[in-house]
Amino acid sequence: MANVGSRAEREQAEARRLAAAQLFAQGVGPAEIAxxxxxxxxxxxxxxxxWRAEGADGLRSKGQPxxxxxxxxxxRSELVGxxxxxxxxxxxxxxxxxxxxxxxxxxRFGVVYRYPSAVSTLLHRLGFTVQKPARRAVERDExxxxxxxxxxxxxxxxxxxxxxxxxxxxxxxx
Numbered sequence: 001m002a003n004v005g006s007r008a009e010r011e012q013a014e015a016r017r018l019a020a021a022q023l024f025a026q027g028v029g030p031a032e033i034a035x036x037x038x039x040x041x042x043x044x045x046x047x048x049x050x051w052r053a054e055g056a057d058g059l060r061s062k063g064q065p066x067x068x069x070x071x072x073x074x075x076r077s078e079l080v081g082x083x084x085x086x087x088x089x090x091x092x093x094x095x096x097x098x099x100x101x102x103x104x105x106x107x108r109f110g111v112v113y114r115y116p117s118a119v120s121t122l123l124h125r126l127g128f129t130v131q132k133p134a135r136r137a138v139e140r141d142e143x144x145x146x147x148x149x150x151x152x153x154x155x156x157x158x159x160x161x162x163x164x165x166x167x168x169x170x171x172x173x174x
Contacts, residue, residue, distance in 0.1 A: 007064075010061045010063075010064070011061070013061070014059070014060055014061040016037050016039075017047050017059035017060075018056055018059055018060070019037070020033050020037065020044060020047050020048075020051075020059070021047070021051050021055075021056045021059055023036075024047075024048055024051050030044040030045055030048060031044075047059060070111045070113065071105070071109060071111060071122070075109050075111075076122075076126060078108075079104070079105065079108075079109075079126070080126055080127075082104060082108065083096065083101065083104075083123075083128070087100060090104050095131075095133070098116040098119045098120055098123075099116070101119050101123065102116070102119050105119075
């Protein structure tokens with residue numbers, strides 16, 4: 001059984017397997033079941049083996065594959081609120097970083113995220129995206145820049161002289 005990503009995909013795959021179980025009970029062959037559901041005969045063979053061993057319950061989804069999440073649903077929603085309040089509310093100057101988010105999680109929930117990539121994955125699943133600030137000098141004067149572009153830069157640019165009439169051929173006497 002392949003790892004299926006979202007909850008909806010897992011539910012669809014489970015429904016497909018349970019429908020196949022009904023066809024097994026009716027005596028429909030594996031090749032026909034594979035054709036109907038658009039899967040390989042090997043998949044159907046595995047489903048049938050599981051069905052014979054455990055019945056229809058053996059074809060039910062086992063839940064999300066992989067290691068269980070470190071934060072439960074309530075903690076994740078609370079984290080979204082904490083991050084939405086900004087880093088100053090959590091005692092940090094500047095913006096959020098992965099290390100700061102990991103520190104907030106450790107302090108607030110007692111859960112240690114050891115790798116920045118794990119924090120990044122968590123934030124991505126919560127709907128956050130990477131934000132990179134535009135690097136601008138503190139002394140930047142937008143009015144002076146606009147004035148320079150309009151007056152000075154236009155004087156610096158010189159248009160090339162118009163091309164004279166002549167031949168394209170390099171050996172032409174004209």
